[in-house]
Amino acid sequence: MRRQVTLFGCCLLVAASAIAQQASTSASTPTKPASQAAPQQPAPPANPITDAQAHELMELTGASKMQEQLVTGMTAYFQQRIPFAPKDVIDDLVQSLSKVDLQTPIIALYKQHISTTDADAIIAFYKTPAGKNMIHTMPAIMMQSERIGAELGQKTAQQVFERHKPEIEAALKQYQAEHAPKSGSSTGTGSGSGSSTTSTAPAAKPQQ
Numbered sequence: 001m002r003r004q005v006t007l008f009g010c011c012l013l014v015a016a017s018a019i020a021q022q023a024s025t026s027a028s029t030p031t032k033p034a035s036q037a038a039p040q041q042p043a044p045p046a047n048p049i050t051d052a053q054a055h056e057l058m059e060l061t062g063a064s065k066m067q068e069q070l071v072t073g074m075t076a077y078f079q080q081r082i083p084f085a086p087k088d089v090i091d092d093l094v095q096s097l098s099k100v101d102l103q104t105p106i107i108a109l110y111k112q113h114i115s116t117t118d119a120d121a122i123i124a125f126y127k128t129p130a131g132k133n134m135i136h137t138m139p140a141i142m143m144q145s146e147r148i149g150a151e152l153g154q155k156t157a158q159q160v161f162e163r164h165k166p167e168i169e170a171a172l173k174q175y176q177a178e179h180a181p182k183s184g185s186s187t188g189t190g191s192g193s194g195s196s197t198t199s200t201a202p203a204a205k206p207q208q
Contacts, residue, residue, distance in 0.1 A: 045115035053119040054107040060126040061135050063106065071097045 049057075058064045074097055075090065114122070125131040161168060 042113075044112045045118075047116045048111035049107075049114040049116055049119040051107060053116065053123065054110045055103075056123055057110070057119065057126070058103070058106070060123065060131075064103075066102055067098065067100070070100065070102065 055064075071094055075094055078085065078093055079090065110119075126135060
């Protein structure tokens with residue numbers, strides 16, 4: 001469920017960016033200084049997407065079906081993890097999930113990023129054959145992109161480590177030597193102090 005929401009959001013933002021550039025309806029974002037460590041989020045649009053536009057956008061993209069997906073996915077997950085759960089618990093879960101308000105927070109998120117002008121362009125695009133095809137194919141593209149990114153990242157990291165293998169092994173030995181416990185130090189100190197205490201302690205005088 002979380003993946004589906006994420007993929008939909010990515011699809012929406014990518015389409016918004018592409019259409020906004022073609023239509024020249026949005027001002028370009030000013031370049032952030034290179035020295036800035038954490039770039040701030042862009043300011044919300046002056047005229048954010050309306051509720052009606054957001055509902056239409058959710059219908060076009062299939063986001064309105066997220067409630068059904070939430071119920072189905074969470075129920076299946078719950079039954080798999082707790083197969084002995086009583087039926088009344090499952091029924092309560094289904095009913096409770098069906099009442100969850102997903103649209104309000106999602107629409108609020110749209111308002112932070114999409115203007116009414118961009119929303120009109122996005123909706124118009126999604127009604128075209130190309131837009132419908134994009135909605136249909138983007139989730140698969142995003143999932144495959146994530147897999148490709150993970151594979152390339154792992155492969156690149158392995159190549160880097162192979163190139164620096166002697167350095168890494170030397171650094172590992174040094175780290176282990178610096179952090180290894182002092183073998184026998186506590187025992188030796190304890191025994192030494194114990195023997196010292198024994199040898200220096202005054203002997204008890206016999207009673208007269």
